[in-house]
Amino acid sequence: MPYGRIILHIDETIENLDHDYIANELEKYTGKDVKVKGGIFREYGRESTPEKIARTRIASLESRIFRSPLPVEIDVEKRMLAGKHVRGIIYDGWKLLHVMLDHLPVESIPDHNIVVTSRLIGTLEKGDNRYHIRTVLHSVPSVISTGGIVQGPARPRAYYMEDNEACNVPYMGYGDDRMSKAVTSYALQTIMWRHTGKPFCSKRGCPLYNSHWQEELIDSQVDGRLCEEHRPKLYLSSG
Ligand SMILES: [Zn+2]
Numbered sequence: 001m002p003y004g005r006i007i008l009h010i011d012e013t014i015e016n017l018d019h020d021y022i023a024n025e026l027e028k029y030t031g032k033d034v035k036v037k038g039g040i041f042r043e044y045g046r047e048s049t050p051e052k053i054a055r056t057r058i059a060s061l062e063s064r065i066f067r068s069p070l071p072v073e074i075d076v077e078k079r080m081l082a083g084k085h086v087r088g089i090i091y092d093g094w095k096l097l098h099v100m101l102d103h104l105p106v107e108s109i110p111d112h113n114i115v116v117t118s119r120l121i122g123t124l125e126k127g128d129n130r131y132h133i134r135t136v137l138h139s140v141p142s143v144i145s146t147g148g149i150v151q152g153p154a155r156p157r158a159y160y161m162e163d164n165e166a167c168n169v170p171y172m173g174y175g176d177d178r179m180s181k182a183v184t185s186y187a188l189q190t191i192m193w194r195h196t197g198k199p200f201c202s203k204r205g206c207p208l209y210n211s212h213w214q215e216e217l218i219d220s221q222v223d224g225r226l227c228e229e230h231r232p233k234l235y236l237s238s239g
Pocket residue numbers: 201202203206207208226227228229230
């Protein structure tokens with residue numbers, strides 16, 4: 001699907017994210033104009049926004065059941081939109097995506113919009129018996145979750161059972177210095193999806209690799225380089 005510019009909608013509450021670095025990298029790889037805006041719900045929020053977001057909270061990891069949000073839950077959303085950090089709430093990815101799409105201004109629909117949020121998003125696909133935390137949704141708009149980057153890709157069981165220090169693997173954390181690189185890599189996936197319909201690469205070490213483990217994420221999304229197969233594709237399709 002062709003598009004005009006790349007627009008990044010970045011939540012203000014994400015700590016330690018280098019907006020200029022991400023924009024420059026995407027510009028470098030695609031040749032497209034990249035614009036950085038504030039969080040989508042802050043920029044285009046309406047009176048009903050907190051309630052609409054609260055309606056997409058999942059009640060249970062095992063089922064797609066939603067209920068009317070309690071006033072206190074709507075209040076949490078209001079406080080989050082005002083800049084408060086709240087962790088641990090999981091939203092249904094596809095439902096939240098609809099709310100995001102509903103907030104995008106019509107004139108920016110022809111652009112490639114990427115929402116970068118700290119919210120945790122989960123999806124329950126056909127055949128799944130449990131929600132999976134997602135790092136990225138390849139969609140319109142595309143969504144990258146920094147909470148998902150920290151909590152989505154699994155860590156070895158030993159990590160949870162032993163002293164974290166003993167594991168000796170520098171997993172991603174909140175406010176991590178490497179988050180800008182990881183977000184850039186997931187943004188490249190969404191751009192590849194937009195160009196070809198295929199966001200992933202099978203080669204570990206390429207930022208387009210579909211990482212399921214934290215170690216893979218560090219190798220591919222943080223320390224990775226686009227492989228020979230994918231590097232030219234982004235250049236060719238630029239302009
Ligand atoms: Zn590749």
